[in-house]
Structures are given as structure tokens and as C-alpha cells.
Amino acid sequence: MPGILVVLVVALTATACSTAGASSPSSSVGGSSIGITASTVTVGQVDTLTGPVPGLFEGAENGTLAYFDYVNSQGGVNGRKIKLDVKDDAFSGATYVTDTQQLVSSDFALVGGFSLFDDAGVPAINAAKIPDITESLSQARGTDVYNYAPDPLIVGGAALGPLMYYKEKFPSAIKHVGTLFSNVATAEVQSEAELNAMKSIGYKVGYQRITGPLESNFIPDVLKMRAAGVQMVFIVGLAVTQVADLAQQMKQENFTPQVFATSGVAYDSSYIPVAGAAANGTYTALQTPLFLGQDAATVPAVRLLDKWVKKVSPSAHIDLYALYGWSSGELFVQALQAAGKNPTRTTLISALNKITSFNASGLLAPGNPAQKKPEQCWILATVSGGKWARTAPSPKSGFVCNPGGYYYPSGFKPFTRP
Numbered sequence: 001m002p003g004i005l006v007v008l009v010v011a012l013t014a015t016a017c018s019t020a021g022a023s024s025p026s027s028s029v030g031g032s033s034i035g036i037t038a039s040t041v042t043v044g045q046v047d048t049l050t051g052p053v054p055g056l057f058e059g060a061e062n063g064t065l066a067y068f069d070y071v072n073s074q075g076g077v078n079g080r081k082i083k084l085d086v087k088d089d090a091f092s093g094a095t096y097v098t099d100t101q102q103l104v105s106s107d108f109a110l111v112g113g114f115s116l117f118d119d120a121g122v123p124a125i126n127a128a129k130i131p132d133i134t135e136s137l138s139q140a141r142g143t144d145v146y147n148y149a150p151d152p153l154i155v156g157g158a159a160l161g162p163l164m165y166y167k168e169k170f171p172s173a174i175k176h177v178g179t180l181f182s183n184v185a186t187a188e189v190q191s192e193a194e195l196n197a198m199k200s201i202g203y204k205v206g207y208q209r210i211t212g213p214l215e216s217n218f219i220p221d222v223l224k225m226r227a228a229g230v231q232m233v234f235i236v237g238l239a240v241t242q243v244a245d246l247a248q249q250m251k252q253e254n255f256t257p258q259v260f261a262t263s264g265v266a267y268d269s270s271y272i273p274v275a276g277a278a279a280n281g282t283y284t285a286l287q288t289p290l291f292l293g294q295d296a297a298t299v300p301a302v303r304l305l306d307k308w309v310k311k312v313s314p315s316a317h318i319d320l321y322a323l324y325g326w327s328s329g330e331l332f333v334q335a336l337q338a339a340g341k342n343p344t345r346t347t348l349i350s351a352l353n354k355i356t357s358f359n360a361s362g363l364l365a366p367g368n369p370a371q372k373k374p375e376q377c378w379i380l381a382t383v384s385g386g387k388w389a390r391t392a393p394s395p396k397s398g399f400v401c402n403p404g405g406y407y408y409p410s411g412f413k414p415f416t417r418p
Helices: 004-016 058-073 093-106 118-128 161-169 185-200 219-227 240-252 271-279 300-312 320-338 345-352
Strands: 040-047 081-088 177-182 205-211 232-235 259-262 283-286 379-384 387-390
Touching: 040 058, 040 093, 058 081, 058 300, 058 320, 081 093, 093 118, 161 283, 177 185, 177 219, 185 205, 205 219, 219 240, 232 240, 240 259, 240 271, 271 379, 300 320, 320 345
Parallel strands: 040 081, 177 205, 177 232, 232 259, 259 283
Antiparallel strands: 283 379, 379 387
8 A cells, every 4th residue: 555654654753753452372282273272263463562662553453453352252263262462572673583483483373463673573484384464564574475464565566546547637737746755764665666656657756855754844845846836746755744744834835736645644633633724635545445434434344443443442543553453353364264163374374375355344445465466446535624535536435446557666576476
């Protein structure tokens, strides 16, 4: 999803300005049924919960646990309740390695974790041949044979559908684009991917600058973009507070390009309160429904996610990490059900290899976890009257799949499972 790395940057840069419901590992049956008992199945997860960015990926734990609580309330899977064994890497790669080594030796699978250091877990995962149902941030983890992401991410890639729509609706604006992005590594990677995708279909970038993660004064950029004739401001890799500052400063300087668009980053509960009236007219493209609650009436899974996350933690903030934790849990449960009454890691992997279409009951645009093919459908949302809402061409529920398409980086080779 365009924006997953951006949302990560939001969390990190915002900080630059306790685990819930974890259980102990279950006793092992041995072999490839580690973590399975007659009444339980225990899976593991490593998140960044403490350290210099306290609570950074707490949403991943809340979302995964919420989905398992929901399934357990329905009787579990084949008579077994699901337990979640959570470890905290404390923002340390070395700790991530130790945590992963412990989990693969005691738990049936890895499900739903979120960490900046997820590539460090690959050796232990491969040695144990453990199913890894996790949304990955790193190329090493995301391309690993044991990894099954609910939303496959191609590092350096980007969805073309929204860009094609902007091109059709604002043909002159896409010839005069201005952009800013942070010098945080993940933001640079995703921004470069988005810019390459834009250029591949005829966009012309007339102004761009790499900013610091703590910058808040963009008036010089606003003046330069206006002087350069920028008609479309497209933001990928800034923190949400920075996007809000930019929106306010554009309004202050009476700079009104035809389009002010972001690749997912502005869809955050803090954007409108900070940007105020300047938020109105902001566009964002997503490959999820409006999961902050706006789509709860038309997408039942949004309402279900909110209900069960609030049961896990009444004060929890529904965010993208919670959605991915929930979706990872759902992908695992779908495979576990197909693996039969006496599942092993081998039969779970076999079941995962057959899941070639997955949308988390509508929380994600359809993707292909088995073959690591990314989503190509999307929605467009805008701020109007101080509220986020779907806008044309988005349907009332579901996604736009035409135009679709995907930009792959130079040298990309499609994933094939052995």
C-alpha cells in the first residue's frame, strides 16, 4: 500500500518532536506442531513497544489480539482458542533477534508483528521453517519464502490507479508538480518510488526538496512552488503534522494549486485538528476503506475492528498498525481452518500457499499473499467541511479497480515459491 512506509515515518518523526493481553507460550507437542495443545494454539509476535518511541507499534498488538478475541468468542478454530505471545524489541535489532529465536522455538507461527528491525528475524524464521503471517517493512522479510503478508508490499513500487485518475481529471496540473519529502530513509525510498511511478505516466516535477524530519516552516517552499507555477502539490514522505503545517502555510500565502494530494499520510486522526480549515480540499488515495470510522456503516469489518480493539484497550487509537494486526490474524485463521483438526507448520504453509486472493473482509483491497502480488484497487478521499469522506470515483463501499495497474522498480523480478 502506498503510504505504509509513510505512516511509519509519521510515527517516527512525530516522536522526534505496555503490552495488552499477552500470554505465556503454550506447551509444545514437538516437531512441526510446536505451540499446539488439545485446546489452544499459541502464536508469537514481536513489536516495538518501548524504547525511544514508546508505544510505536502498539496498534499491531491491539489489532491482532482483538481479532483473536473475536474468533475465540465464536469458539476458536477447530476447538482450539488462539493465544498471542507478544515480545517487545525495545527498539533494538539485537533484542529483535533474541525475541524471534525464542518465539520460533515455542510458538506455532508468527502473526501480526511490526518492527523496524523485522529483517533481523529472517535467519531464525528460515531455520525453524515457521509460517510468518506478518506485514513486513523490509525487503528481506517481505521476499522471504515463509512470509505471507496480508497486504504484499513491493519496495520501490507504487499503485498507478490514483495517479492515472489525477492525470485524467487534472491534465494540466500533473505537468507542474511540486513535492517535499523527509530525509528519513523509509520516506526517501517510498517518495522515490511514487515519483518514478508519476514520471512513468507523464507527470512533470517542477519543484522538489528533501526536508528534515522536524521542519515546520515551509513558507519558502510555498513561495518557490508558486513562482515555479506548481499546480499540483503531492506529498508522500512527511509526517502528518508537517503536512498540516504545509496546508496552513499554503492557505496563509494564498497559494491554491489545483490539487493538494497525499499518498495516505494525511488520513490520520490528528490531521484535521492540526490543519483546521486549511485541511479542506486535501485529497488522499488509500487501499483500505476509511477505517477511522467513516466507512463503518457500509463496511461491517470497520465496525467490527473498532468494537474489538476497544474491548482490548478502551483508550486505543485505531491506526494502520491495528488494521494490519487484525488482517494478519484473519489471514492466519483462514489458513488454520484449512489446515485441519491436527495442524502442523507444514500443513499451515500448504494452506497459505493456496490463498491467492485476500481482502480481510473488506479492510484491504484484494491482494495475493501466496504469490506476493500487491493490491491494485483503491479509493479516493477528501476533506470537506472538516471531515474525511469518500469522493468520486470511489463507490460507497468497496474499491475502484479501473484504472488500476502497478509500477514496479527497474530490475524487479516476480516472486515465485519453490
